[in-house]
Amino acid sequence: MDFGLSEDQQLLKATVARFLAEQCPTTRVREVMESDTGHDAQLWAGLVELGIASLPVPEEYGGLGSEFLDLSLVAEELGYAATPGPFLGAAMAVIGLVAGDAQELKARWLPETASGGSLGTVAIGEAESVWDPSGLKTSVSDGKLTGRKPLVPYAAVSDFILVGAREGEESGLWLVEAGASGMQIEPLSGNDMTRRLDDVVFNATPAVRVGGPDALARCLDAGLILISADAFGGARRVLEMTRDYSLEREQFGQPIGAFQSYKHQLADIAAEVEPCMALYWYAAHTVDAFPEQTAKHAALAKIRLGEMFNRVAFQCTELHGGIGFTWEYDLQLWFRRALFDKGFLGEAALHCDRVAEMAGW
Amino acid sequence: MNLSYSEEYEAFRREVRAFLDKHWTEADREKAGEAPILAMPRKQTEREAAFRAKAVEAGYLYKSVPRAYGGSEQPFDAFKSTIIVEEFRAAKAPREIPGQGVAMLVPTLVEHGTPEQKQQFIAPTVTGDLVWCQGYSEPGAGSDLASLRTKGELDGDHWIVNGQKIWTSNASEADWMFALVRTEPDAPKHQGITYMLIEMATPGIEVRPLKQLNGGTDFTEVFLENVRVPKNSIVGARGEGWPVSRSTLKHERAFIGGTDYVRKTFDGLVMLAQFTNLRGEPAIKNDTIRTRLVELEARLIAAEFHGKRLLTMSGKKQDTGLAGLITKNATSELQHDLVDLALDIMGDCAALATGEEKAPFSGMFVDAYMWTFALLIGGGTTNIQRNIIAERGLGLPRDPATKR
Numbered sequence: 133m134d135f136g137l138s139e140d141q142q143l144l145k146a147t148v149a150r151f152l153a154e155q156c157p158t159t160r161v162r163e164v165m166e167s168d169t170g171h172d173a174q175l176w177a178g179l180v181e182l183g184i185a186s187l188p189v190p191e192e193y194g195g196l197g198s199e200f201l202d203l204s205l206v207a208e209e210l211g212y213a214a215t216p217g218p219f220l221g222a223a224m225a226v227i228g229l230v231a232g233d234a235q236e237l238k239a240r241w242l243p244e245t246a247s248g249g250s251l252g253t254v255a256i257g258e259a260e261s262v263w264d265p266s267g268l269k270t271s272v273s274d275g276k277l278t279g280r281k282p283l284v285p286y287a288a289v290s291d292f293i294l295v296g297a298r299e300g301e302e303s304g305l306w307l308v309e310a311g312a313s314g315m316q317i318e319p320l321s322g323n324d325m326t327r328r329l330d331d332v333v334f335n336a337t338p339a340v341r342v343g344g345p346d347a348l349a350r351c352l353d354a355g356l357i358l359i360s361a362d363a364f365g366g367a368r369r370v371l372e373m374t375r376d377y378s379l380e381r382e383q384f385g386q387p388i389g390a391f392q393s394y395k396h397q398l399a400d401i402a403a404e405v406e407p408c409m410a411l412y413w414y415a416a417h418t419v420d421a422f423p424e425q426t427a428k429h430a431a432l433a434k435i436r437l438g439e440m441f442n443r444v445a446f447q448c449t450e451l452h453g454g455i456g457f458t459w460e461y462d463l464q465l466w467f468r469r470a471l472f473d474k475g476f477l478g479e480a481a482l483h484c485d486r487v488a489e490m491a492g493w
Numbered sequence: 494m495n496l497s498y499s500e501e502y503e504a505f506r507r508e509v510r511a512f513l514d515k516h517w518t519e520a521d522r523e524k525a526g527e528a529p530i531l532a533m534p535r536k537q538t539e540r541e542a543a544f545r546a547k548a549v550e551a552g553y554l555y556k557s558v559p560r561a562y563g564g565s566e567q568p569f570d571a572f573k574s575t576i577i578v579e580e581f582r583a584a585k586a587p588r589e590i591p592g593q594g595v596a597m598l599v600p601t602l603v604e605h606g607t608p609e610q611k612q613q614f615i616a617p618t619v620t621g622d623l624v625w626c627q628g629y630s631e632p633g634a635g636s637d638l639a640s641l642r643t644k645g646e647l648d649g650d651h652w653i654v655n656g657q658k659i660w661t662s663n664a665s666e667a668d669w670m671f672a673l674v675r676t677e678p679d680a681p682k683h684q685g686i687t688y689m690l691i692e693m694a695t696p697g698i699e700v701r702p703l704k705q706l707n708g709g710t711d712f713t714e715v716f717l718e719n720v721r722v723p724k725n726s727i728v729g730a731r732g733e734g735w736p737v738s739r740s741t742l743k744h745e746r747a748f749i750g751g752t753d754y755v756r757k758t759f760d761g762l763v764m765l766a767q768f769t770n771l772r773g774e775p776a777i778k779n780d781t782i783r784t785r786l787v788e789l790e791a792r793l794i795a796a797e798f799h800g801k802r803l804l805t806m807s808g809k810k811q812d813t814g815l816a817g818l819i820t821k822n823a824t825s826e827l828q829h830d831l832v833d834l835a836l837d838i839m840g841d842c843a844a845l846a847t848g849e850e851k852a853p854f855s856g857m858f859v860d861a862y863m864w865t866f867a868l869l870i871g872g873g874t875t876n877i878q879r880n881i882i883a884e885r886g887l888g889l890p891r892d893p894a895t896k897r
């Protein structure tokens with residue numbers, strides 16, 4: 133038994149972490165998040181060079197075809213650094229394409245995404261917090277797709293969008309190219325300025341089928357795990373920041389971290405954060421090792437980590453006192469990312485229902 | 494206990510209603526609409542001013558403030574106070590001007606001010622013509638407020654004040670600041686502080702807005718450089734500002750511990766749950782959300798009646814003790830849990846920012862969620878309140894580090 137990372141995985145994680153520490157300090161995060169598109173092509177190119185875009189692409193299409201856990205470790209580091217940009221949607225789009233059966237589309241798009249030449253995203257959720265494929269109303273007939281997708285990451289800068297939809301009774305993924313007719317993209321104002329969202333309407337937009345219900349499910353599950361990994365990275369970061377601050381900030385003639393109640397509060401937070409790593413690792417591991425378990429474990433990870441990250445970001449802000457409530461202090465970046473991780477891909481209650489259904493309860 | 498209002502109070506309620514019907518018309522009510530959950534101080538409109546003047550005349554607002562200073566000087570009566578709040582709220586009528594001037598400074602002046610200070614400040618404050626900010630916290634002095642270092646040195650008829658305040662809410666709009674200043678550098682730390690009233694237009698004061706986590710800029714940094722403050726512009730004696738400030742803080746905590754805004758949040762939350770659909774069904778029909786809402790309602794009602802119990806106790810001049818000390822934490826935690834539920838009701842739209850029209854109720858609950866930090870941190874953090882509850886309320890030994 134070895135519930136740990138391989139040397140390669142540790143190296144990958146450390147490499148991404150080092151790159152982000154150097155290339156993406158919070159000053160850069162703020163520049164990018166305040167820019168028009170919220171996407172920094174140069175930063176993305178740097179990440180692509182490290183291989184993050186080719187990790188999920190099979191070797192036959194010019195990628196690394198690595199384990200899903202590898203990509204999740206990258207997501208954790210991106211979350212730790214509050215990295216702005218399109219990673220989540222882009223990774224989900226690649227995974228959807230790979231899981232599908234449209235050979236032509238794979239050949240057309242996968243090599244380009246692996247090399248950073250093009251960027252994909254996904255449009256799955258619908259109004260009223262519908263994320264389960266069974267509830268989707270967006271429909272396709274005669275290669276034309278119609279529906280509204282109110283939360284789409286980085287639609288405005290993507291070259292293609294994988295859209296969750298149904299044709300007749302069957303759900304699946306369809307690919308729409310940027311600039312396709314009948315597609316309207318409106319930017320949204322989100323809590324997390326480091327991950328942009330658009331509201332996208334499709335009206336008889338030309339779309340090509342990528343895959344069926346399995347491809348859609350794999351794409352969604354992967355998203356749930358990646359967002360959980362992001363949440364873990366974020367929670368780890370805010371805990372570290374609060375620990376550091378508590379050593380430095382003095383009141384009543386001693387560091388605030390010396391107050392026993394403060395220690396207990398931080399200790400409780402640590403006890404909440406730490407086991408979450410194993411939860412997302414295992415979920416990620418199932419993708420390659422026990423795919424029949426992925427649906428459940430992806431949902432559990434999202435339920436637990438999405439909520440945990442919000443609670444921890446809130447408590448750590450409180451444990452900073454007044455400075456935590458400022459824009460200038462970096463903690464707010466994660467406080468806001470936590471709200472993205474909570475909502476995007478569906479709230480905890482939705483996934484709790486799904487898990488109970490899967491269990492046959 | 495007797496909860497039915499006697500005929501005297503029923504008659505009082507009718508009187509208040511008749512007053513409101515006469516002076517705050519349907520059109521006024523419509524226009525007043527829904528006030529924000531946590532109202533910020535602002536100058537009142539002429540219409541509001543006229544109404545408030547009538548309400549003071551009738552004895553409904555500023556009841557603990559003497560007539561001579563613009564109040565209505567009513568004998569303390571917990572039931573009447575409650576009836577006024579209930580009826581004014583139902584009619585969406587303006588109540589006392591929000592903000593730290595009315596909530597904190599005025600009671601302090603009533604208690605400790607000189608006749609001249611009362612004369613000069615109370616009346617324009619209750620009409621909203623004078624807006625105040627609270628200059629207590631400093632970069633190095635938050636929870637340990639008594640370690641503050643902004644200093645005042647007497648030079649003839651003036652104090653020369655130098656130092657820095659931080660987290661000062663609304664200092665950009667304020668005309669005056671009530672501040673704590675160290676004037677006796679050699680005295681023990683709690684005995685060297687003076688409560689000063691400083692006009693914000695005095696040369697040497699610079700206000701720098703601070704952007705907040707929620708994107709707003711309500712709080713500020715205030716820099717004071719050789720600011721000349723008239724010698725008599727202090728409340729209480731020189732060096733006795735600490736006990737005076739305690740009474741302000743008591744009022745601040747009573748304000749945060751009040752349940753009014755929490756009730757408003759709860760009512761808003763019920764509406765949010767009614768008008769927000771989750772997967773084809775109004776959220777209010779969802780079992781989990783119903784359970785949580787009802788649990789929160791139980792806590793809210795407990796807090797509201799707890800408030801009435803406290804009012805009754807103080808009306809009978811009884812010490813409220815532990816029961817009074819817990820309100821700030823109980824109410825601010827309740828507010829937190831309410832808005833936390835709001836985020837869950839919003840489903841995936843929790844990712845959307847306040848002001849985004851595509852979010853339920855334009856995301857106003859996200860802002861309320863962020864504002865809970867003001868309640869949990871402002872006026873003494875939750876941890877500091879815990880110390881007070883444990884030490885003063887439960888009689889536990891004092892933490893050696895925080896001992897005087």
Ligand SMILES: Cc1cc2nc3c(=O)[nH]c(=O)nc-3n(C[C@H](O)[C@H](O)[C@H](O)COP(=O)(O)OP(=O)(O)OC[C@H]3O[C@@H](n4cnc5c(N)ncnc54)[C@H](O)[C@@H]3O)c2cc1C
Pocket residue numbers: 381383384388391393394450451452453454455457626627628629630632634635636637659660661662663712866867868870871872873874875876877895
């Ligand atoms: C929105 C907002 C508005 C405000 N408005 C005003 C205003 O108008 N005027 C004004 O003067 N001030 C204002 N404040 C300041 C507020 O009173 C202080 O922020 C507060 O007292 C905490 O001080 P601090 O920020 O220095 O935190 P610190 O005192 O540094 O505390 C940091 C953390 O350490 C914890 N801690 C400190 N001591 C202990 C202990 N002994 N045991 C356990 N834990 C401890 C605290 O609970 C907190 O979590 C405002 C604050 C906010 C957030």
